[in-house]
Amino acid sequence: MIEVKNVVKNFGENIVLNNISATFFPGKINLIIGRSGSGKTVAIKSMLGLHKIDSGSISFNQRDFSSISKNEQQNIRKEIGMVFQGGALFDSKTIEENLMVPLIMFSSMTKEEMKSRINFCLKRVNLENVNNSFPADLSGGMQKRVAIARAIVLKPKYLFCDEPNSGLDPYTATVIDELLKEITYEYNITTVINTHDMNSVMQIGDHIIFIKEGQKKWEGSRNDIMSSQNKDLNKFVFASEVFRKLKELS
Amino acid sequence: MNIFSLIGKYFLFIKKVCSRPNSFLVFYKSFLNEVFVLGVSSIGFVAFVSLFVGAVVTLQIAYNLENPLLPSYLIGLATRDSIILEFSPTMISLILAGKMGSNIASTIGTMRVTEQIDALEMMGINSASYLVLPKIFALVFFNPILITFSMFLAIIGGWFFGDITGLCSTTEFLDGVQYFFIPFNIFYAYIKTVFFALIIATLPAFYGYFTKGGALEVGQASTKGVVNSSILIIIFNYLITQLLLN
Numbered sequence: 443m444i445e446v447k448n449v450v451k452n453f454g455e456n457i458v459l460n461n462i463s464a465t466f467f468p469g470k471i472n473l474i475i476g477r478s479g480s481g482k483t484v485a486i487k488s489m490l491g492l493h494k495i496d497s498g499s500i501s502f503n504q505r506d507f508s509s510i511s512k513n514e515q516q517n518i519r520k521e522i523g524m525v526f527q528g529g530a531l532f533d534s535k536t537i538e539e540n541l542m543v544p545l546i547m548f549s550s551m552t553k554e555e556m557k558s559r560i561n562f563c564l565k566r567v568n569l570e571n572v573n574n575s576f577p578a579d580l581s582g583g584m585q586k587r588v589a590i591a592r593a594i595v596l597k598p599k600y601l602f603c604d605e606p607n608s609g610l611d612p613y614t615a616t617v618i619d620e621l622l623k624e625i626t627y628e629y630n631i632t633t634v635i636n637t638h639d640m641n642s643v644m645q646i647g648d649h650i651i652f653i654k655e656g657q658k659k660w661e662g663s664r665n666d667i668m669s670s671q672n673k674d675l676n677k678f679v680f681a682s683e684v685f686r687k688l689k690e691l692s
Numbered sequence: 693m694n695i696f697s698l699i700g701k702y703f704l705f706i707k708k709v710c711s712r713p714n715s716f717l718v719f720y721k722s723f724l725n726e727v728f729v730l731g732v733s734s735i736g737f738v739a740f741v742s743l744f745v746g747a748v749v750t751l752q753i754a755y756n757l758e759n760p761l762l763p764s765y766l767i768g769l770a771t772r773d774s775i776i777l778e779f780s781p782t783m784i785s786l787i788l789a790g791k792m793g794s795n796i797a798s799t800i801g802t803m804r805v806t807e808q809i810d811a812l813e814m815m816g817i818n819s820a821s822y823l824v825l826p827k828i829f830a831l832v833f834f835n836p837i838l839i840t841f842s843m844f845l846a847i848i849g850g851w852f853f854g855d856i857t858g859l860c861s862t863t864e865f866l867d868g869v870q871y872f873f874i875p876f877n878i879f880y881a882y883i884k885t886v887f888f889a890l891i892i893a894t895l896p897a898f899y900g901y902f903t904k905g906g907a908l909e910v911g912q913a914s915t916k917g918v919v920n921s922s923i924l925i926i927i928f929n930y931l932i933t934q935l936l937l938n
Contacts, residue, residue: 492810519816530811532803544815547714596815 443467444489444600444632449498451481451488451656458484460656462498468599468632471623471646475637476653477678482636483527485653486602489634490522491515502600520548523593523631525603529585531577537564537588538573544596563591567621583614587621594625601626603635607642615639619646640685643667652678705898708820709828722826723833730792730827731834737791738784738842745783746846747853749774754859767860768868771850773877780842781881782929785888788835789921793896796827797917800900801910809901824897831889839885880936887932888925895921 444466451459458481466472474482487493489500491507500507502518510518531540541560545551551559564570567587577585586606593601603622607615623646626633637643643650644664652660652675660675667679668689680686713719753770800823803809812819847869854860860868896917903913 487810490814492813516816516818519814522814524811524814526807526811528806530807532808532811533806534799543812543817546718547815547817602814 443503445501447499449488450496451484451493452496458656462658464651466632466634467649469630470648471626472634473637473643473647473650474653475643475650480653481656482653483604486604486636521599523598523601525589525593525606527604527608529589531585531588533577536574536576541592541595548596559595563595567591583610586618590621601631601633605636607639640679702898705820706894709824711818711821713821714817719826723829726826726830727834730830734791734838738838739845741787742842742845743849745779746775746849750850750854764860764864765868765871767854768865769871772847772869775843775846776877776881779846780839781884784839784842785925786922789892789925790918792892793918793921794914797896797900797914798910800897801903801913804903805906805910828893831893832886835889836882836885884932887928891921891924
């Protein structure tokens with residue numbers, strides 16, 4: 443479980459996160475939604491310690507991540523998998539080498555065991571025979587799947603995804619969503635996804651937090667969205683004609 | 693950012709770089725890779741420049757020693773000293789600052805803007821040490837080899853072009869090269885080379901590591917890395933010379 447309490451993050455005069463509090467549960471897809479520039483990416487990067495917060499606390503299973511030393515943070519990070527918006531695969535390394543990096547660094551596996559784990563993870567994300575390819579040889583969707591495979595290779599307790607569907611066609615986006623959902627339930631991972639893709643929200647959002655201008659405006663499940671009276675949320679979620687009609691129908 | 697905070701930031705970065713590698717096997721593999729990517733790939737370029745600059749140095753010295761009272765072997769002697777004291781350690785290091793520095797800054801800068809460095813940090817890896825420490829060791833190890841190679845080729849270039857143009861015979865040139873040789877000059881050249889290698893490895897890496905933005909900023913980081921490392925090389929060239937030769 444991840445607990446975020448009264449987190450404030452400023453960049454100079456600009457308040458990007460304003461007193462955000464939330465709890466993210468294991469075995470659930472936790473979504474942070476909001477318009478572009480609302481502070482979603484900063485929220486995720488602050489949770490991971492990539493941005494230093496100005497006040498508040500972030501704890502992973504009662505371990506206060508925001509007040510511990512860099513070395514202790516590194517130890518917690520070994521339990522975290524992250525899928526970046528652009529995949530962030532190491533482009534000078536093959537797919538197998540990309541997945542090998544965390545294994546060599548932090549596992550005591552033999553080379554054969556590592557290869558077996560890599561093949562398992564690649565198969566889990568429906569990719570095979572790409573071990574010797576370079577990231578540039580793969581499509582955007584395949585790169586995202588490799589990024590997911592790399593994120594789960596060390597069997598993380600926490601999985602963070604920053605807009606995993608950005609730049610993907612609707613079908614591939616659905617494939618990625620389903621994959622994240624399956625992995626979360628199968629391994630009981632605390633998954634936190636940052637998105638503004640409404641299809642993802644409706645398809646996989648077990649627990650959703652809506653942020654506007656750095657402030658938490660709403661919290662609930664995908665089923666609650668349809669009946670919500672929150673004006674800001676409704677303006678964001680039902681921005682398109684299709685979703686407005688869907689709401690009327692429900 | 694003022695100069696003092698920039699220097700402070702640089703030394704904090706160096707402190708982060710110089711921490712113990714997470715895995716010595718990975719470090720060793722990266723070190724070998726950097727020796728090849730940064731060092732071995734520069735051999736041809738260094739050879740070409742050294743051969744021709746050695747020739748030019750000899751021709752210019754011969755041009756300035758037209759007085760018949762001065763013995764011709766002085767051409768070999770002056771060529772040797774110019775190459776060992778200044779051309780190979782300093783000029784080749786400046787050229788390498790351009791080639792290696794732009795490679796280092798743009799590679800690390802691109803990794804920063806495409807979130808690859810964030811990905812390393814997320815895996816619990818000290819990204820600065822993982823990316824930069826092997827480069828430092830590779831350059832400190834291989835640049836003296838490159839400089840030695842450059843010294844030999846520049847002297848050979850000087851001898852060859854001096855001989856075929858008839859400005860200085862082989863015997864006279866070789867006499868000059870061996871005359872009044874001071875071994876300390878070689879030590880001085882290596883001291884400079886190691887200092888310059890540290891500058892070439894760390895300064896462009898520093899600018900690349902803290903790149904923010906996109907392709908334009910990666911280009912700017914690369915330019916800053918090369919220009920500032922060249923300036924530092926010139927300054928340290930003076931300081932080391934003042935300390936060791938005076």
